[in-house]
Amino acid sequence: MESGGAVKKIAELVRAGAVLTSYVCPACGTVLVRLKSGEYYCARCEKPVLLAKSEEEAKVVTEVYQIKEARSAIFNRILEVSSKIEAAPIEDLPEYTRTLLLLLDAYERLARIGVKEEK
Ligand SMILES: [Zn+2]
Numbered sequence: 729m730e731s732g733g734a735v736k737k738i739a740e741l742v743r744a745g746a747v748l749t750s751y752v753c754p755a756c757g758t759v760l761v762r763l764k765s766g767e768y769y770c771a772r773c774e775k776p777v778l779l780a781k782s783e784e785e786a787k788v789v790t791e792v793y794q795i796k797e798a799r800s801a802i803f804n805r806i807l808e809v810s811s812k813i814e815a816a817p818i819e820d821l822p823e824y825t826r827t828l829l830l831l832l833d834a835y836e837r838l839a840r841i842g843v844k845e846e847k
Contacts, residue, residue, distance in 0.1 A: 734758050737771035753777050754790040799838045806831045 738761055742748055746761040746769070753760055753770035760768045760777055768779040778789060809828045816824055 734772035737774075741769065741771065751779060751786075754786065754793055795838050795841055799835060802831055802835045802838065806835065 738748070738759065741761045741763070746763050749760050749762050749768065751760045751768065752758060753773060754777070756770065756772050758770050758772040760770055760779070763769050763776075767776045769775070770777045806828065809824055809831060813821065813824045813828065
C-alpha cells in the first residue's frame, strides 16, 4: 500500500494528541494533522505545512509550490542553453541568445509572482 506509511504515522500522531484536520498538504494531498503546538504537519512529507485559512489561500499556497517548480525547470534550461552557447558556432548564437532571453524573462516574471505571493 503506497500511502501506508503516512497513514500509520498519522495514527501515531493522533494517538500522541494531534488532531486530524480536513486540510490537505498542498505538496502531496495527504490529510494534515494539527500538532499540540498548533502546527500543521504532513505525515508523508514529514514536515510542518504552512496552512491556508481558506480555499482561496489554499490555492495560493499550491500555486507558490507550482511556481517554484516551474522556476527550477526554467533555471535548468537556462543552464542548458548557457552551456550550449559556449560550444555553439557563431551563426547559431542569435537563436540560442533569443532562447536564453526568453527563458530569463520567464524566470524573472515567475520570481516576481513568487515574491508577491509570499508577502
Ligand atoms: Zn505532504
